[in-house]
Amino acid sequence: MQQSIKTFQELGYQRRETNIFKEDGKTLVIGLDHGTSLGVLPGLEDLGEISRDYLDAGVDALLFGPRTSLSVAPSLSKYTDSSYWLRLNRTNVFDSKKTEKWTMSMIAEVEDAIRANADAVVIWYIRDVNGGQTLGDCEEQVAQIAAKCRDFGLPLVVEPVTLGNNAESELINTARIAYELGADILKINYPGSSETLKKILSSVDIPVLLAGGSQASDNKDFLNLMSNAMQMGVSGLVIGRNIWQAEDPLAVIRDLQKVIHG
Numbered sequence: 001m002q003q004s005i006k007t008f009q010e011l012g013y014q015r016r017e018t019n020i021f022k023e024d025g026k027t028l029v030i031g032l033d034h035g036t037s038l039g040v041l042p043g044l045e046d047l048g049e050i051s052r053d054y055l056d057a058g059v060d061a062l063l064f065g066p067r068t069s070l071s072v073a074p075s076l077s078k079y080t081d082s083s084y085w086l087r088l089n090r091t092n093v094f095d096s097k098k099t100e101k102w103t104m105s106m107i108a109e110v111e112d113a114i115r116a117n118a119d120a121v122v123i124w125y126i127r128d129v130n131g132g133q134t135l136g137d138c139e140e141q142v143a144q145i146a147a148k149c150r151d152f153g154l155p156l157v158v159e160p161v162t163l164g165n166n167a168e169s170e171l172i173n174t175a176r177i178a179y180e181l182g183a184d185i186l187k188i189n190y191p192g193s194s195e196t197l198k199k200i201l202s203s204v205d206i207p208v209l210l211a212g213g214s215q216a217s218d219n220k221d222f223l224n225l226m227s228n229a230m231q232m233g234v235s236g237l238v239i240g241r242n243i244w245q246a247e248d249p250l251a252v253i254r255d256l257q258k259v260i261h262g
Contacts (some may be wrong), residue, residue, distance in 0.1 A: 004107070004245045008136065008153065009150065009152065009153035010153060012154065012185075013018060013153035013155060014255060016119040016120065018163060019119050020060070020155065021235065022143040024261055025235060026261060027209070027236035028060045029059075029061040029063055029209065029238040030054050030057050030059050030061070030063065030238065031063045031239065031240035032044065032050075032060050032064055032240070033048065033063050033064055033065045033068075033122070034241075036065040036087050037092075037093075040200065043241070043244035043245040044244060047064075047068050047072045048065075048075060050244060051075075051076055053250065054211045054249075055079040055234070056102070057254070058253075058257065059253060059257075061082055061084070061085055062085065064085070065086075066087065066088075069116060070251040073143050084120035085106060085114070085118060085120045085122055085157065086113045086118040086121050087121075087123075088109070088121050089104055089106050089107060089124055090107050090124075091124045091126055093161060093163065102163070104138050108121075111152075114154065115138065118154070118156070121149065121154060121155075121163075122158075122159060122187065123157070123159065124158075124161060125138065125160045125174075125177070125178045125181065126161050126163060127161070127162055127177065128249065129173075129174070129226065131161070131165065149184070156185070157183070157184070157187050157209070158179075159178075159187045159211075160173055160174045160177070160186065161189075164206060166192070168193070168195075168196045168199070171196060172196065172203060175204065176203050176204065183206060184206055185206060185207045185209060185235075186200075186204065186206060187210075187211055187238050188208060188209070188211065189207045190210060190229065192222055194232060197232055198232055201232065201233050201234065209234060209235060209236045209237060209238050211237075211238050211239075212226070212236045212241065212242040212243075213242065213243055214241060215241040216242055219252065219255075223255055223259060226256065236260060239256060
């Protein structure tokens, strides 16, 4: 007999985790939450139509901001094989206009994700390693959200960002701190080298997803980079602009599905 689940939280987490990671333990997530930090970007004007196209193509998950969730997600309820992720906070770190102070703002709550039957929530963790600017209670905020997610059996995806110094050691440290603050899954940018990626992967015992980053100038190089990362042990990819700003988004999805699921 299989070992029984002891709590409803464990049951909820297991059900959501099974929906996130497919039978091979991998996942392809399309990030559609860029409006929370960058506003309107080319390719994201009609989220409803492209979301349905992507789900028809068999992607594993979609990541939304809170308001677009309310307008788009109800029409996607028939796609029960794909998971739904919700972004909980925003940051001005990526704003084009320079600011005197980095900020982190909650734009949705863990309870909102539970009410909406989300499979995971995603938050930023910003670490200014030079100490020039502080994010106030950023680390406390991440830890508090992690504790609340545990109460509800909701997987927490933490997206660590290192400011001021992108040395290998600082990228590894920032990822590890995000893990210690309570991340169930890490979503990281490619850290610049395969060796650094290996060190990050070996420093945590949770799934690590690789973000696609800005739109690549060469699709073949992009796919090779993603393929190499999968071979090194990342558990999946979270791709945004390299899909919905591509000339043929569905072709890129098919290529990524081969990279991830074989």
